Amino acid sequence: MTAIVIDNLTKRFDDLVAVDNVSFSVKSGELFGLLGPNGAGKTTILNMLTTLLVPTAGSALIAGSDIKKDPDGVRSNIGIIFQDPSLDIGLTGRENLEFHAMMYNIERSERKKRIAEVLKVVNLSEKADTLVEYYSGGMKRRLEIARGLIHYPRVLFLDEPTLGLDAQTRRSIWDYIKNLNKEYGTSIILTTHYMEEADYLCDRIAIIDRGKIIALDTPANLKVQYKRDRITLAVPDIPESLVTELEKRAWVQDILSENGNLVLSVSKGEENLPELFHLLHSLGVSVSAVSLHTPTLEDVFIHLTGASIREQDGSRRSAIRDRMRRRMMR
Amino acid sequence: MIQVNAIYVLWMREMIKYARAKSRLVGAIAMPVFMLVFLGLGFRRVDIPGIPGSIGYIQYLVPGILGMTLLFSSAYTGMGVIMDRQYGFLKEVMVTPASRTSIVLGMIAGGATTSLVQATMMMFLSVLLGFRLPGLPAILAAVFIMLLICVIFINIGLTLSSVLKDFHGFNLIINFIVFPLFLLSGALFPVANLPAAIRVFSYLDPLTYGVDALRGIMIDFSEFSLLIDIGILIIISSAMVAISGYFFQKGEAL
Numbered sequence: 001m002t003a004i005v006i007d008n009l010t011k012r013f014d015d016l017v018a019v020d021n022v023s024f025s026v027k028s029g030e031l032f033g034l035l036g037p038n039g040a041g042k043t044t045i046l047n048m049l050t051t052l053l054v055p056t057a058g059s060a061l062i063a064g065s066d067i068k069k070d071p072d073g074v075r076s077n078i079g080i081i082f083q084d085p086s087l088d089i090g091l092t093g094r095e096n097l098e099f100h101a102m103m104y105n106i107e108r109s110e111r112k113k114r115i116a117e118v119l120k121v122v123n124l125s126e127k128a129d130t131l132v133e134y135y136s137g138g139m140k141r142r143l144e145i146a147r148g149l150i151h152y153p154r155v156l157f158l159d160e161p162t163l164g165l166d167a168q169t170r171r172s173i174w175d176y177i178k179n180l181n182k183e184y185g186t187s188i189i190l191t192t193h194y195m196e197e198a199d200y201l202c203d204r205i206a207i208i209d210r211g212k213i214i215a216l217d218t219p220a221n222l223k224v225q226y227k228r229d230r231i232t233l234a235v236p237d238i239p240e241s242l243v244t245e246l247e248k249r250a251w252v253q254d255i256l257s258e259n260g261n262l263v264l265s266v267s268k269g270e271e272n273l274p275e276l277f278h279l280l281h282s283l284g285v286s287v288s289a290v291s292l293h294t295p296t297l298e299d300v301f302i303h304l305t306g307a308s309i310r311e312q313d314g315s316r317r318s319a320i321r322d323r324m325r326r327r328m329m330r
Numbered sequence: 331m332i333q334v335n336a337i338y339v340l341w342m343r344e345m346i347k348y349a350r351a352k353s354r355l356v357g358a359i360a361m362p363v364f365m366l367v368f369l370g371l372g373f374r375r376v377d378i379p380g381i382p383g384s385i386g387y388i389q390y391l392v393p394g395i396l397g398m399t400l401l402f403s404s405a406y407t408g409m410g411v412i413m414d415r416q417y418g419f420l421k422e423v424m425v426t427p428a429s430r431t432s433i434v435l436g437m438i439a440g441g442a443t444t445s446l447v448q449a450t451m452m453m454f455l456s457v458l459l460g461f462r463l464p465g466l467p468a469i470l471a472a473v474f475i476m477l478l479i480c481v482i483f484i485n486i487g488l489t490l491s492s493v494l495k496d497f498h499g500f501n502l503i504i505n506f507i508v509f510p511l512f513l514l515s516g517a518l519f520p521v522a523n524l525p526a527a528i529r530v531f532s533y534l535d536p537l538t539y540g541v542d543a544l545r546g547i548m549i550d551f552s553e554f555s556l557l558i559d560i561g562i563l564i565i566i567s568s569a570m571v572a573i574s575g576y577f578f579q580k581g582e583a584l
Binding site: 050051052072075076078079080082084085086087088089090091095099100102103104105147 | 331335336338339343346347350351414417418419421422423424425426427428429
């Protein structure tokens with residue numbers, strides 16, 4: 001049984017294509033992550049899957065119900081924790097939770113029990129009877145999370161669930177999410193900016209950029225697939241001969257210059273470091289510092305989306321050449 | 331599909347918020363109170379054609395002011411929806427399993443209750459100006475008419491709120507709708523005194539029949555027969571529920 005089947009989902013706003021022919025499916029009981037830079041289309045996908053927006057084209061099945069043909073059926077099987085505030089600030093925390101639980105037909109005694117339970121998870125038990133108007137930003141966020149967890153939906157959507165929370169609260173929410181997933185078999189889709197969050201929680205991750213899915217796999221596979229170590233050399237003066245020699249090495253995949261540093265993308269960095277030193281020594285290049293960096297999910301992400309600041313001020317090999325040529329002409 | 335449970339929760343929320351916002355209550359009846367006091371006292375001795383001298387202007391004016399109170403507070407129920415959208419709470423409501431029909435009915439129930447509370451308060455306040463209250467059966471019949479009036483204008487507000495999604499746009503349009511409806515309705519003077527070309531619009535205004543029915547019940551003076559008034563009000567209010575339900579079903583929540 002699949003929790004979600006998405007088939008060529010597209011959303012256009014005037015001439016902006018926010019979501020472009022996205023297709024993937026989520027297995028029942030899976031914890032699935034949507035990772036992408038700002039404006040990639042993550043929230044728009046969630047809004048369509050939760051029936052708040054109508055897709056321009058394509059379709060999706062959530063727990064067997066079609067988002068276009070049977071939105072009521074979809075809504076009875078899902079829960080969502082929104083990225084933007086969606087609380088009634090004129091009600092107390094407890095009233096917000098009660099409103100939610102009653103809308104989902106949870107009977108009185110069960111309601112009381114679950115509200116007490118979720119309040120404890122987000123550490124708001126003492127503030128439950130204060131108007132939400134007087135809550136701090138973090139407290140509001142925690143209350144929203146508590147609310148989304150009350151009704152044990154079959155499919156739960158989390159839009160940047162722990163954005164702006166302290167490490168401690170984040171950890172307890174992660175554990176609650178994992179537990180919900182394991183104990184009740186809740187299928188969960190979450191969007192996030194935090195690589196550690198995706199890495200820690202998700203069974204599979206889709207990386208999305210400009211409305212398109214550009215990679216989809218388990219966190220471990222993604223890291224292996226794009227595994228590249230990075231060696232940064234502080235070389236005050238980069239000789240042309242070094243670049244030529246490095247280009248001949250099969251283990252060197254890319255050469256970049258960055259703030260006067262030479263940055264190499266290499267495979268098996270640790271093993272090849274001695275050879276690199278040997279080469280530097282034989283060419284008589286003086287190096288003032290060296291660092292080796294092994295990839296994280298974040299590197300995979302940056303590699304795929306190209307959404308890095310480095311890419312803008314750094315430059316590809318050709319730019320190094322240009323600079324050298326200019327220097328030689330002087 | 332109608333879920334009583336969801337309607338009750340939405341209604342309850344409105345009641346809790348209404349009870350907390352004392353200023354809202356005062357603000358909502360301030361305008362009708364001023365109208366009633368100054369127009370009522372100012373035109374007390376004037377002989378207005380179409381109003382029998384035996385009735386007197388205050389008796390004539392009070393049902394009109396009740397209609398006005400209902401019109402204004404009901405139309406602004408849509409403002410609550412715009413606020414909920416602005417604060418994001420509407421999303422929370424729209425992703426619950428409650429059907430759109432139940433959500434609309436819940437909003438109508440909440441808005442109608444607050445409007446009726448305000449109109450009833452106005453009715454009793456008007457006694458201070460010398461208004462002679464009818465008997466209890468007539469008061470109950472008047473409350474039923476008031477409910478029909480509320481439902482019509484709440485749904486106009488709700489329909490607008492699902493089309494116009496921002497605060498300022500809503501405010502502008504609602505003022506362009508509410509004031510003409512009020513002035514055309516015969517709340518302040520007999521519609522028959524208007525020039526024929528304008529009177530046509532009066533007869534297209536649902537509030538005309540609402541105010542006329544209230545007058546028929548409360549002061550035993552009306553232009554149309556009560557059956558015609560009530561028939562028209564029931565037809566328009568049912569149509570408006572269907573229309574706003576349709577817009578909520580079709581429209582996107584964001």
